[in-house]
Amino acid sequence: xxxxxxxxxxxETPPRGSRAWQRRQRVAHILAAAEAVFAETGFEGASxxxxxxxxxxxxxxxxxxxxxxxxxxxxxxxxxxDLWLSxxxxxxxxxxxxxxxxxxxxxxxxxxxxxxFASKVFANEVLHGAPYLGSYLAGELRSLVREKSRVLxxxxxxxxxxxxDPPHLFFAIWAMTQTYADFEAQIRAVxxxxxxxxxxxxxxTETVLRLVLKGCGLRFKAAASMGASMxx
Amino acid sequence: xxxxxxxxxxxETPPRGSRAWQRRQRVAHILAAAEAVFAETGFEGASxxxxxxxxxxxxxxxxxxxxxxxxxxxxxxxxxxDLWLSxxxxxxxxxxxxxxxxxxxxxxxxxxxxxxFASKVFANEVLHGAPYLGSYLAGELRSLVREKSRVLxxxxxxxxxxxxDPPHLFFAIWAMTQTYADFEAQIRAVxxxxxxxxxxxxxxTETVLRLVLKGCGLRFKAAASMGASMxx
DNA sequence: AACAAGATTGACCGATTGGTCAGCTTTCTC
DNA sequence: GAGAAAGCTGACCAATCGGTCAATCTTGTT
Numbered sequence: 293x294x295x296x297x298x299x300x301x302x303x304e305t306p307p308r309g310s311r312a313w314q315r316r317q318r319v320a321h322i323l324a325a326a327e328a329v330f331a332e333t334g335f336e337g338a339s340x341x342x343x344x345x346x347x348x349x350x351x352x353x354x355x356x357x358x359x360x361x362x363x364x365x366x367x368x369x370x371x372x373x374d375l376w377l378s379x380x381x382x383x384x385x386x387x388x389x390x391x392x393x394x395x396x397x398x399x400x401x402x403x404x405x406x407x408x409f410a411s412k413v414f415a416n417e418v419l420h421g422a423p424y425l426g427s428y429l430a431g432e433l434r435s436l437v438r439e440k441s442r443v444l445x446x447x448x449x450x451x452x453x454x455x456x457d458p459p460h461l462f463f464a465i466w467a468m469t470q471t472y473a474d475f476e477a478q479i480r481a482v483x484x485x486x487x488x489x490x491x492x493x494x495x496x497t498e499t500v501l502r503l504v505l506k507g508c509g510l511r512f513k514a515a516a517s518m519g520a521s522m523x524x
Numbered sequence: 525x526x527x528x529x530x531x532x533x534x535x536e537t538p539p540r541g542s543r544a545w546q547r548r549q550r551v552a553h554i555l556a557a558a559e560a561v562f563a564e565t566g567f568e569g570a571s572x573x574x575x576x577x578x579x580x581x582x583x584x585x586x587x588x589x590x591x592x593x594x595x596x597x598x599x600x601x602x603x604x605x606d607l608w609l610s611x612x613x614x615x616x617x618x619x620x621x622x623x624x625x626x627x628x629x630x631x632x633x634x635x636x637x638x639x640x641f642a643s644k645v646f647a648n649e650v651l652h653g654a655p656y657l658g659s660y661l662a663g664e665l666r667s668l669v670r671e672k673s674r675v676l677x678x679x680x681x682x683x684x685x686x687x688x689d690p691p692h693l694f695f696a697i698w699a700m701t702q703t704y705a706d707f708e709a710q711i712r713a714v715x716x717x718x719x720x721x722x723x724x725x726x727x728x729t730e731t732v733l734r735l736v737l738k739g740c741g742l743r744f745k746a747a748a749s750m751g752a753s754m755x756x
Numbered sequence: 757a758a759c760a761a762g763a764t765t766g767a768c769c770g771a772t773t774g775g776t777c778a779g780c781t782t783t784c785t786c
Numbered sequence: 787g788a789g790a791a792a793g794c795t796g797a798c799c800a801a802t803c804g805g806t807c808a809a810t811c812t813t814g815t816t
Contacts, residue, residue: 311784311792332652336569340774352776352795361774412651415707419647420564422709429713437714441754455746459753460731463711464700471699475647477654479695481661482669499692503739514687521691522673543762543813550763572804582765584806589763593804 319357322347323368331412335365335420366424369417372410373428375403383440389453390510397504400469401497405488411473437462454509461508468500483521495521551589554579555600563644566652567597598656601649604642605660607635615672621685622742625697629736632701633729637720643705669694686741693740700732715753727753 305313325347329338340361344351358364379399382392404411417425441458448455472479472493480488498515505512537545557579561570572593576583590596611631614624636643649657673690680687704711704725712720730747737744 418710467699467703478650503735506738507735
């Protein structure tokens with residue numbers, strides 16, 4: 293069930309217009325279309341014909357590029373994982389705790405707004421027991437959390453923030469930020485919006501920042517109020 | 525696509541051992557088995573034969589009781605919804621904000637621990653755009669949030685808590701608490717556990733309480749530390 | 757005891773699923 | 787420009803899908 297992570301994304305780009313370059317273009321195009329389909333219907337709910345229709349290609353063409361539906365799915369997961377790991381750069385011992393955590397929350401919220409489908413595909417995978425991502429979660433992600441937790445513990449020991457359990461703080465941040473992508477249907481319904489606005493996301497970011505920063509005993513400056521998020 | 529909510533769950537219980545009583549028993553038994561299957565594989569991923577196998581009944585028997593897979597699914601959703609609405613009782617104007625919010629968080633965390641499958645079924649439904657729950661979200665849930673938001677606004681106006689945007693505070697609480705059910709696979713992997721322990725949940729509850737209460741400018745008393753949640 | 761209503765289920769159905777493949781076209785290489 | 791390699795796709799496949807139904811068994815009523 294577990295999939296070994298490839299490193300294809302780190303290979304250098306082939307010359308523009310070449311055969312290999314065109315292949316990458318098409319693969320990327322298929323993956324982009326598949327992201328939306330998998331996000332909306334899940335792995336089992338996404339049929340190869342639906343994936344083909346979404347990319348505007350015949351079904352047999354998808355099989356030519358990826359072999360199986362599973363391979364297409366894991367290739368997509370692989371391309372999504374980089375996003376997960378990239379946002380923690382700000383959390384380094386020499387940085388200011390408040391600024392570092394704020395930057396992390398903002399990065400996660402930004403990712404929720406700009407790549408909601410990627411977030412949903414990831415969420416769906418984990419929700420169903422992470423059959424393909426299990427080894428990644430127990431490997432790279434666990435290492436990352438361990439490393440960043442040590443940074444937080446350093447700040448706590450130095451009295452620069454209050455003693456919050458670092459892994460659980462990460463779980464809370466992930467949950468609060470990604471909920472704006474994963475559970476967007478619920479948030480939209482409650483706020484009575486056809487779709488979430490930039491202001492909704494700003495209000496969300498502000499609220500998450502408030503909880504995280506004050507929860508860690510750090511300074512938090514409220515932005516100028518834009519009014520209540522629900523009418524009447 | 526939308527499903528009208530039934531009120532079957534409010535009818536009185538028929539005499540024990542009677543025909544109607546036995547029918548309810550079987551329906552409840554099927555729903556309990558279906559909850560696990562739908563939670564683990566989603567609506568599309570759960571086949572009628574898998575649902576039949578999980579309940580130990582022939583497939584045709586499920587169709588006898590529920591007619592279609594969709595009807596079985598919506599009946600399950602309906603039984604889950606009551607849980608969602610029941611935990612907000614503590615949020616009333618005359619209560620203490622800190623105690624009320626803490627009780628709410630604790631209730632949600634408790635539900636995540638004891639009914640993880642129900643949480644996952646709900647999460648899966650919303651994740652895929654809430655095709656069956658849309659009307660409920662825009663109806664009962666929106667009304668509930670409006671009502672409870674007014675309570676929080678009252679507390680804010682009275683200076684009993686800081687000005688947190690009430691709907692977004694609810695989104696944050698829902699996300700942080702249900703993540704222990706919905707994304708349990710991820711949390712388990714990061715914490716390196718075969719399964720989440722009571723202590724993990726206690727640590728999680730403590731962290732969520734800290735963020736919510738301090739985020740609202742309310743008093744928070746840390747429980748005695750039980751040690752770091754990650755080894756090393 | 758007789759009958760009706762409810763409960764049960766193996767066998768079957770058309771539709772759709774993921775996947776294959778032969779045969780065609782396009783592009784690159786020499 | 788000839789041959790090889792890569793790209794492409796309509797037609798097809800076995801397996802599985804959700805759902806149906808006639809036949810049988812069980813239970814409650816009289």
